[in-house]
Amino acid sequence: xxxxxxxxxxxxxxxxxxxxxxxxxxxxxxxxxxxxxxxxxxxxxxxxxxxxxxxxxxxxxxxxxxxxxxxxxxxxxxxxxxxxxxxxxxxxxxxxxxxxxxxxxxxxxxxxxxxxxxxxxxxxxxxxxxxxxxxxxxxxxxxxxxxxx
Numbered sequence: 244x245x246x247x248x249x250x251x252x253x254x255x256x257x258x259x260x261x262x263x264x265x266x267x268x269x270x271x272x273x274x275x276x277x278x279x280x281x282x283x284x285x286x287x288x289x290x291x292x293x294x295x296x297x298x299x300x301x302x303x304x305x306x307x308x309x310x311x312x313x314x315x316x317x318x319x320x321x322x323x324x325x326x327x328x329x330x331x332x333x334x335x336x337x338x339x340x341x342x343x344x345x346x347x348x349x350x351x352x353x354x355x356x357x358x359x360x361x362x363x364x365x366x367x368x369x370x371x372x373x374x375x376x377x378x379x380x381x382x383x384x385x386x387x388x389x390x391x392x
Contacts, residue, residue, distance in 0.1 A: 245283035245390055251337075252391075258341045262323060268355040268363075271391070273344050275363045276371055278390035279383045280306035287334050307333055307343050315346045347371055360384045 255273050259265035277283050312330045320326035333340045351370045356362035364383040
């Protein structure tokens with residue numbers, strides 16, 4: 244079961260305001276990321292596919308990977324109060340996962356995209372996902388419409 248759209252939208256909005264990372268686009272980008280990465284909270288742990296199970300996997304509603312978490316913790320941990328937090332907490336702490344997701348985008352020197360779903364999808368693929376698979380943008384758009392709007 245996925246999170247209720249209005250409740251999760253409210254939590255994202257309040258969390259980003261609390262950390263002074265809020266904008267309308269930032270809210271939609273985090274919601275779109277949650278829709279794409281975890282089907283809006285349905286999956287909280289990335290399931291390894293194939294023969295080899297990866298030690299580095301995504302956790303939480305935004306499926307943050309350990310290397311990304313470590314980078315963000317080093318750069319922003321003291322400023323945003325998570326210097327001593329553990330990667331595993333992303334699986335069950337929604338507010339923490341929202342913050343880490345937003346900081347992943349904040350780290351990019353590129354400005355946030357426009358509000359159109361196509362712009363959000365392209366930005367997500369290039370900044371958050373980083374795989375060159377353009378089909379993922381279509382998947383993001385569909386998941387954003389299904390789970391976040």
